[in-house]
Amino acid sequence: MDNHDKLALPVGTTLDRFIMRKQEDFPYATGELSQLLRDFALASKIVNREINRSGLIDVAGAYGNRNVQGEEQQKLDVIANIRFIRALRNGGEVCTIISEEDEEMIQTGNVQGKYVVAIDPLDGSSNIDVNVSIGTIFSIYRRVSPTGTEGTAQDCMQTGTHQVAAGYVIYGSSTMMVYTTGNGVNGFTYEPSLGEFFLSHPNIQTPATGSVYSVNEGTSEYFSEGMKKYVAHCKEQNYSARYIGSLVADFHRNLLKGGIYMYPGTSKVPNGKLRLMYECNPLAFIVEQAGGKSSNGHRRTLELEPTELHQRCPVFIGSTEMVEKAEEFLAAEMKTAEAE
Numbered sequence: 001m002d003n004h005d006k007l008a009l010p011v012g013t014t015l016d017r018f019i020m021r022k023q024e025d026f027p028y029a030t031g032e033l034s035q036l037l038r039d040f041a042l043a044s045k046i047v048n049r050e051i052n053r054s055g056l057i058d059v060a061g062a063y064g065n066r067n068v069q070g071e072e073q074q075k076l077d078v079i080a081n082i083r084f085i086r087a088l089r090n091g092g093e094v095c096t097i098i099s100e101e102d103e104e105m106i107q108t109g110n111v112q113g114k115y116v117v118a119i120d121p122l123d124g125s126s127n128i129d130v131n132v133s134i135g136t137i138f139s140i141y142r143r144v145s146p147t148g149t150e151g152t153a154q155d156c157m158q159t160g161t162h163q164v165a166a167g168y169v170i171y172g173s174s175t176m177m178v179y180t181t182g183n184g185v186n187g188f189t190y191e192p193s194l195g196e197f198f199l200s201h202p203n204i205q206t207p208a209t210g211s212v213y214s215v216n217e218g219t220s221e222y223f224s225e226g227m228k229k230y231v232a233h234c235k236e237q238n239y240s241a242r243y244i245g246s247l248v249a250d251f252h253r254n255l256l257k258g259g260i261y262m263y264p265g266t267s268k269v270p271n272g273k274l275r276l277m278y279e280c281n282p283l284a285f286i287v288e289q290a291g292g293k294s295s296n297g298h299r300r301t302l303e304l305e306p307t308e309l310h311q312r313c314p315v316f317i318g319s320t321e322m323v324e325k326a327e328e329f330l331a332a333e334m335k336t337a338e339a340e
């Protein structure tokens with residue numbers, strides 16, 4: 001590289017260009033999924049700006065203002081919900097959305113839309129006030145009902161293996177979008193001065209093992225015996241305990257460095273806290289595409305049968321060898337229980 005080139009290093013591949021190039025890999029692609037991914041990127045740029053201002057404006061409770069749409073602005077997780085729903089509605093590709101912020105399915109009015117979306121608009125939002133990283137998590141499915149009609153619950157409750165794409169945005173020391181369409185996982189870092197996401201983490205592969213375990217040990221008295229034994233095993237291995245209390249932040253660190261995140265079922269919350277459709281399934285798709293594993297402790301997350309829009313499920317997700325070791329301890333407990 002001569003001195004001239006050094007003066008102006010290439011800025012890298014933008015998310016838009018990457019999406020278009022990947023679309024070329026699918027000769028029959030008609031561009032709707034590409035447009036949908038761009039809609040997510042647009043909304044995340046807007047949400048990123050509002051999160052970054054959160055130290056300057058009151059985000060607890062209602063602002064008491066009304067925005068140009070006449071919507072009463074409330075705390076950021078509701079604002080993020082509004083932003084993503086509006087972007088998906090205006091983009092035209094999505095007929096129906098399920099969101100952590102809405103009990104019922106959201107019909108966008110795009111009855112010709114081929115896709116449905118499951119989204120957690122702003123996970124970990126309780127961390128905003130203390131400046132801890134938070135995130136958006138999303139899943140994209142092709143609708144199974146005929147176009148020209150509103151989306152149905154059947155469209156929204158497909159097993160995770162039917163996802164056509166999944167991703168997350170982490171609003172942290174830098175803002176990144178990480179997603180898969182089933183051909184590997186790629187990460188894009190946001191450059192606010194240019195308003196663009198640039199490819200920064202091509203073809204992410206998660207380490208087969210690691211030395212970090214993430215679980216809220218404050219609830220360990222309610223853990224099953226198998227879970228208690230696995231956590232004891234982690235300590236015997238001198239693993240580091242890292243639990244931020246923000247799923248996307250814990251997941252992202254473990255994805256890049258190796259590790260396991262666990263939100264197990266306990267005697268207090270038998271199905272755990274996290275939601276299958278818009279937290280566990282999208283992250284499970286991503287981690288499998290990166291060479292990792294995700295289960296409920298016994299069964300592959302992506303094969304769990306949805307029965308409710310907002311159903312919860314236990315999750316063990318991250319480096320394959322660590323998830324499999326946790327499953328061994330849980331299986332041993334089940335064998336003991338069956339023998340008794």
Ligand code: P6P
Nearest residue numbers: 123124125216245246247248273
């Ligand atoms: P706990 C945030 O509310 C969240 O959904 C995840 O982001 C996070 O990992 C988890 O809950 C923390 O839950 O029960 O350990 O406080």
